[in-house]
Amino acid sequence: MFAKCKLALLTYYYEILVRFSLFSETLNKFLLKIKINKLAKSTRLYRNLHKTVAIILVAFILIISATGALLAWKSELYLKPATHKITTKNHTLVSLETIEKNAIAYVDSLQLSTLIDRIDYRPKKGIAKIRFDEHFTELQINCYTGKVVSVKQRTDTIIEKIHDGSIVDYFIKNDASIFKLLYSTILALGLIFISISGIILWINPKKIKKIKTTNNQ
Incomplete structure (x- = not known):
């Protein structure tokens, strides 16, 4: 049991x-x-x-x-103007004020905006590059004579603006880059x-x- x-x-x-x-x-x-x-x-x-x-x-x-x-290949593809070579460097450099004045006068003769964005001043190379705020023209001015030696379009600047989206701000003239x-x-x-x-x-x-x-x- x-x-x-x-x-x-x-x-x-x-x-x-x-x-x-x-x-x-x-x-x-x-x-x-x-x-x-x-x-x-x-x-x-x-x-x-x-x-x-x-x-x-x-x-x-x-x-x-x-x-x-x-x-990345803008120089090799010639998307930016080549720096003009200045051979004569035995003169006194003209003032930055003269370069600015000559650049404004020249671009005004082209009936373009004279509002300067920047001046790339290179006294060692004897050249000054002037870029404008409202168009893509680049002037190169001889730092010894003050004369314009090159007038080209900055294609790389257009591409840069497309790259970062600021091309829209450029066309609608928005300085805040919203x-x-x-x-x-x-x-x-x-x-x-x-x-x-x-x-x-x-x-x-x-x-x-x-x-x-x-x-x-």
């Missing part, structure tokens, strides 16, 4: 252990399924966002890449997001595969 009771008790405990083991296994599978579904849902969301942002930015990325390559700031900020944030979401899209499938492999072992 005692042996039968003992056997019945052991059988009862065994059934409890089996049921607990089955419950634990079922619960574990359920939790793993939730985890996998959560990762899969997250992956789908990031994939859609990654695709949408990439489609929006792709044209701008191509523009930046193309203009960046052109700017479009340039917005363009650069949005593009930078977009590229950061694409990079991070790309990493997530690469990692998440590996996590899901690892979870499934561990569960099947």
